[in-house]
Amino acid sequence: MAPRALAATLDTLPSSSADAAGPGHDELRDLYRMLSNVRQLDRDAVAWQRQGLIPGYAPMLGQEAAQVGAGAAVDRSRDFVFPTYREMGVAYTFGVNMVEYMSTHKAIWHGGLYDSVATRFAPFQAVVGGSVLHAVGWAHGQTLNGASAGGLGVGLAFLGDGASSQGDVHEAMNFAAILKAPVIFFVQNNGWAISVPTEQQVAGGSVAARAAGYGMAAVRVDGNDVLAVLEATRRAVAHARAGLGPVVVEAMTYRRGPHSTSDDPGRYRTLDDEKIDGGEDPLSRFRAVLLARGVADEAFFAEADAQAQHQANDIRAGVVALTSRPGSEMFDFVFQESTPTLGAQARQWREESEHV
Amino acid sequence: MSEILELVRQTPLLQLSMQQAINRALGEILEDDDRALIFGEDVGVLGGVFRVTDGLQQRFGANRVFDTPLAESGILGTAIGLAMAGFHPIPEVQFDGFAYPAVNQIITQLARMNYRSRGRLPMPVTLRVPSFGGIRAPEHHGESLESLFAHVPGLKVVSPSNPQQAYHLLKKAASMPDPVIFMEPKARYWNKGEVDLAVEDTSSLEGSVIARSGKHATLIAWGAMVSRCLQVAELAAEDGIELEVLDLRWLKPIDEAGLAASVSRTRRAIVVHEGPHTAGLGAEVAALVSQSCFDSLRAPVERVTGFDVPYPSGDLEDEYIPNIDRILFGVQRVLEYRRG
Numbered sequence: 001m002a003p004r005a006l007a008a009t010l011d012t013l014p015s016s017s018a019d020a021a022g023p024g025h026d027e028l029r030d031l032y033r034m035l036s037n038v039r040q041l042d043r044d045a046v047a048w049q050r051q052g053l054i055p056g057y058a059p060m061l062g063q064e065a066a067q068v069g070a071g072a073a074v075d076r077s078r079d080f081v082f083p084t085y086r087e088m089g090v091a092y093t094f095g096v097n098m099v100e101y102m103s104t105h106k107a108i109w110h111g112g113l114y115d116s117v118a119t120r121f122a123p124f125q126a127v128v129g130g131s132v133l134h135a136v137g138w139a140h141g142q143t144l145n146g147a148s149a150g151g152l153g154v155g156l157a158f159l160g161d162g163a164s165s166q167g168d169v170h171e172a173m174n175f176a177a178i179l180k181a182p183v184i185f186f187v188q189n190n191g192w193a194i195s196v197p198t199e200q201q202v203a204g205g206s207v208a209a210r211a212a213g214y215g216m217a218a219v220r221v222d223g224n225d226v227l228a229v230l231e232a233t234r235r236a237v238a239h240a241r242a243g244l245g246p247v248v249v250e251a252m253t254y255r256r257g258p259h260s261t262s263d264d265p266g267r268y269r270t271l272d273d274e275k276i277d278g279g280e281d282p283l284s285r286f287r288a289v290l291l292a293r294g295v296a297d298e299a300f301f302a303e304a305d306a307q308a309q310h311q312a313n314d315i316r317a318g319v320v321a322l323t324s325r326p327g328s329e330m331f332d333f334v335f336q337e338s339t340p341t342l343g344a345q346a347r348q349w350r351e352e353s354e355h356v
Numbered sequence: 357m358s359e360i361l362e363l364v365r366q367t368p369l370l371q372l373s374m375q376q377a378i379n380r381a382l383g384e385i386l387e388d389d390d391r392a393l394i395f396g397e398d399v400g401v402l403g404g405v406f407r408v409t410d411g412l413q414q415r416f417g418a419n420r421v422f423d424t425p426l427a428e429s430g431i432l433g434t435a436i437g438l439a440m441a442g443f444h445p446i447p448e449v450q451f452d453g454f455a456y457p458a459v460n461q462i463i464t465q466l467a468r469m470n471y472r473s474r475g476r477l478p479m480p481v482t483l484r485v486p487s488f489g490g491i492r493a494p495e496h497h498g499e500s501l502e503s504l505f506a507h508v509p510g511l512k513v514v515s516p517s518n519p520q521q522a523y524h525l526l527k528k529a530a531s532m533p534d535p536v537i538f539m540e541p542k543a544r545y546w547n548k549g550e551v552d553l554a555v556e557d558t559s560s561l562e563g564s565v566i567a568r569s570g571k572h573a574t575l576i577a578w579g580a581m582v583s584r585c586l587q588v589a590e591l592a593a594e595d596g597i598e599l600e601v602l603d604l605r606w607l608k609p610i611d612e613a614g615l616a617a618s619v620s621r622t623r624r625a626i627v628v629h630e631g632p633h634t635a636g637l638g639a640e641v642a643a644l645v646s647q648s649c650f651d652s653l654r655a656p657v658e659r660v661t662g663f664d665v666p667y668p669s670g671d672l673e674d675e676y677i678p679n680i681d682r683i684l685f686g687v688q689r690v691l692e693y694r695r696g
């Protein structure tokens with residue numbers, strides 16, 4: 001069997017949306033740095049869980065190219081990202097404070113401590129498919145606000161192959177196409193929804209292929225090729241920004257790690273399966289491209305990888321230093337305008353339970 | 357004469373049905389708040405199946421008032437995204453029973469976004485739901501969802517009982533920075549009542565109101581059950597029994613102080629609602645009353661409610677919804693109660 005990522009052929013995006021110039025040398029090196037940083041941080045986060053620093057984590061090992069490519073294609077000043085629970089790489093690429101991001105995995109606050117409004121990165125979302133409709137609503141809001149000179153702000157909704165089974169995802173795609181909303185449905189088809197393989201999940205075999213039924217453009221791309229993902233997402237964003245409607249981008253990738261730190265993939269796949277289906281590691285693939293193009297050498301990679309370790313260490317120190325939020329915050333954020341009943345419960349909690 | 361005309365102009369009293377009062381409130385909300393949006397199934401060209409949004413798309417255009425695809429989760433999910441983009445959505449779910457497909461978005465997303473985002477993404481969304489029974493409608497058109505929604509942290513729930521309240525409570529709800537489920541008693545849509553457009557003090561829209569004063573027992577109700585309780589009070593008065601009728605209005609948060617004030621005076625309470633008995637909102641009311649009024653209560657709090665059965669077909673709905681006789685039996689039980 002061939003690696004899954006190679007099953008990437010669909011492209012119905014009009015070519016006028018193509019980005020003329022590919023990334024220059026500096027941008028290529030930056031992409032590598034981001035991939036390396038994200039890889040390191042992801043690996044370390046798994047280790048933190050083993051060390052007892054965080055109770056759990058959902059690794060994105062193998063999806064670095066998909067996440068960095070997508071995150072680098074959107075504009076931090078006007079677009080808005082709607083992540084799931086596995087978009088650490090997108091968060092990093094989008095400039096979210098990673099200590100504040102990791103706070104959700106340290107069980108400090110479900111949505112994460114980061115400022116969703118300032119970072120334009122919606123709160124951590126634990127409901128599969130839960131935020132896809134939000135992206136559509138937000139994007140329609142951009143249409144109602146009217147385009148600025150540079151076009152519309154674009155919503156970037158993340159979802160998995162498993163999420164594509166949710167009714168809300170159908171509703172979101174249909175709404176988006178009817179409203180011509182500037183939204184990208186970025187599907188990371190990573191082969192698995194916990195233990196259930198895509199073949200048992202996605203009838204017809206491709207989420208991107210469904211776009212045609214909605215009259216929507218779609219691209220299916222090799223999700224382990226960071227340049228292919230970047231280019232496809234940029235084209236999709238340009239299309240949506242120009243007011244031409246929503247786009248599905250299906251990045252064919254592979255979840256190389258367990259679903260989460262409490263998962264045991266040995267119960268549903270073998271190491272051989274992982275080797276064959278996963279194909280070549282996205283980072284070594286990109287290293288080969290940079291070497292072949294003469295954009296970087298081994299010294300550059302060594303330096304970038306060392307930097308990544310430094311950075312992960314710094315983030316670890318920040319995560320170690322994170323302390324629990326005061327219990328009063330349970331009550332503080334339920335409403336903008338609290339209620340007498342809730343106020344009474346907060347008072348009683350303070351009298352009976354506060355140990356400080 | 358001219359003085360009278362002047363007075364009329366200052367305090368406009370209108371005769372409106374609840375459907376007209378809500379329509380008027382929606383028009384004023386759209387006029388005053390350019391971030392307000394109305395959307396849902398058939399709310400645009402048709403003006404809604406109950407005509408509550410009649411004429412609004414013509415007045416405000418299809419960007420402010422629009423028809424969505426027929427998908428309730430989609431309506432709520434996009435409302436959440438629009439709120440994240442700074443809009444003030446006032447979506448409609450066509451009938452109570454069809455709020456169920458949206459319940460996932462309401463509970464897991466709408467009610468929690470403010471909390472999840474630590475107050476950075478408020479959800480000023482007012483969800484209008486034509487609610488409760490009494491119109492001999494098909495299945496799923498007569499549900500009472502208040503205890504479901506009141507149980508969800510992060511939601512506020514309100515139900516008006518007459519045109520005056522519908523007009524003011526809707527404007528109040530739409531001005532609030534938190535999600536409000538606005539339950540419109542569809543059986544009362546066509547009943548006219550006096551509407552005073554002026555409201556001096558918006559705090560008068562918080563909490564419950566005494567719809568009729570009395571001293572022997574308090575009937576506690578909301579939505580369409582308020583007018584029925586007023587009828588009951590009228591009948592009881594003929595026998596010299598003076599019933600107070602407390603219109604709860606806000607089902608979350610419940611006006612605990614208002615409840616306590618009334619029942620500590622009358623010393624007897626009967627809570628009346630259309631929804632099923634077990635774990636209905638009446639249980640919450642009874643618990644609150646017994647906690648605040650334990651020493652003054654002369655009888656256990658009585659509940660006159662729908663039964664623990666699926667909402668029946670039109671021919672049987674008068675057997676299901678608390679009717680005058682059943683409410684009177686409830687009154688009799690609390691009045692005749694003797695300590696054992």
Ligand SMILES: Cc1ncc(C[n+]2csc(CCOP(=O)(O)OP(=O)(O)O)c2C)c(N)n1
Pocket residue numbers: 086126127128129159160161162163164190192193194255259
């Ligand atoms: C609505 C819902 N159902 C079930 C779950 C439990 N769950 C969490 S992740 C997951 C698999 C999701 O697979 P996919 O969408 O492919 O994303 P991936 O985990 O592969 O990134 C499941 C079943 C959930 N979080 N939400």
Ligand SMILES: [Mg+2]
Pocket residue numbers: 160161162188189190191192193194
């Ligand atoms: Mg998956």
